[in-house]
Amino acid sequence: MLRRATATLKSTLSLHITKEGSGHNGYRFHRFTSGSPSQFQEKDRVCPKHKDTIIAFVLGGPGSGKGTQCEKIVETFGFKHLSAGDLLRKEMVSDSEYGSMILDTIKEGRIVPSAVTVKLILRELASGDSHKFLIDGFPRSEENRIAFERITGSEPNFVLFFDCPEEEMVKRVLSRNQGRIDDNIDTMKKRLKIFEALNLPVVDYYAKKGKLHKINAVGTEDEVFEQVRRVFAQVSTVT
Numbered sequence: 001m002l003r004r005a006t007a008t009l010k011s012t013l014s015l016h017i018t019k020e021g022s023g024h025n026g027y028r029f030h031r032f033t034s035g036s037p038s039q040f041q042e043k044d045r046v047c048p049k050h051k052d053t054i055i056a057f058v059l060g061g062p063g064s065g066k067g068t069q070c071e072k073i074v075e076t077f078g079f080k081h082l083s084a085g086d087l088l089r090k091e092m093v094s095d096s097e098y099g100s101m102i103l104d105t106i107k108e109g110r111i112v113p114s115a116v117t118v119k120l121i122l123r124e125l126a127s128g129d130s131h132k133f134l135i136d137g138f139p140r141s142e143e144n145r146i147a148f149e150r151i152t153g154s155e156p157n158f159v160l161f162f163d164c165p166e167e168e169m170v171k172r173v174l175s176r177n178q179g180r181i182d183d184n185i186d187t188m189k190k191r192l193k194i195f196e197a198l199n200l201p202v203v204d205y206y207a208k209k210g211k212l213h214k215i216n217a218v219g220t221e222d223e224v225f226e227q228v229r230r231v232f233a234q235v236s237t238v239t
């Protein structure tokens with residue numbers, strides 16, 4: 001039987017979790033004592049305890065269509081969608097002490113420190129009773145990946161990668177029209193460089209582990225989703 005969460009997330013970079021407990025979905029919390037991911041120890045772990053927990057990371061360059069496809073996956077396969085970018089934007093406009101740091105980082109197309117992003121993701125993983133998660137736009141770097149794996153002690157079940165030519169990504173971002181501060185050509189150029197330098201190594205890492213499902217992101221939304229559907233049919237037989 002699942003117990004009610006009693007964990008309190010203290011709003012600090014050091015990710016202190018002051019009480020032990022578990023969420024409806026079985027995420028257990030342990031006491032955090034350290035600040036940097038490299039300092040996390042075995043006892044600091046936040047573990048998915050629900051035996052059927054499924055975590056899929058959703059990767060791809062800026063504008064490759066991650067968010068669009070995640071919405072379709074939610075409708076069709078009932079996953080909970082966590083967008084790291086959306087969580088950071090929400091945190092940015094809240095009263096958070098990290099607000100201005102997140103704003104500056106996103107404007108410059110850089111990556112927010114993992115301690116902040118992982119904390120926001122863990123909070124979502126532990127809330128509600130879902131146990132099937134799409135984590136969109138994360139990990140964006142090896143630092144993100146290592147922090148998540150150290151803290152949760154778990155790896156994604158599988159990883160989707162939306163492969164899209166730069167030219168197409170630029171076209172999509174510049175016509176997105178959602179008022180995002182990073183949807184301009186200067187920030188986009190920086191985001192593409194960061195994507196290549198920091199995110200592609202993560203993509204390679206999961207490819208080598210046999211967890212990566214590469215999707216051709218060029219085509220209509222429905223054409224792309226047909227490929228996604230095939231991946232879910234395949235993984236549902238092995239997860």
Ligand SMILES: Nc1ncnc2c1ncn2[C@@H]1O[C@H](COP(=O)(O)OP(=O)(O)OP(=O)(O)O)[C@@H](O)[C@H]1O
Binds near residue numbers: 061067217
């Ligand atoms: N297959 C597609 N063909 C054409 N346009 C698309 C396609 N998929 C998504 N788009 C459009 O491209 C834009 C970017 O898509 P989306 O926001 O899903 O990308 P993203 O990968 O989440 O980007 P970001 O990393 O910047 O959040 C949106 O305006 C969306 O409507």
Ligand SMILES: Nc1ccn([C@H]2C[C@H](O)[C@@H](COP(=O)(O)O)O2)c(=O)n1
Binds near residue numbers: 109111
């Ligand atoms: N793991 C992440 C995810 C996102 N960010 C920041 C930097 C991105 O450019 C921005 C927007 O993310 P998106 O909505 O495009 O997924 O948010 C980050 O620092 N770390």
Ligand SMILES: [Mg+2]
Binds near residue numbers: 066083085
């Ligand atoms: Mg997105």
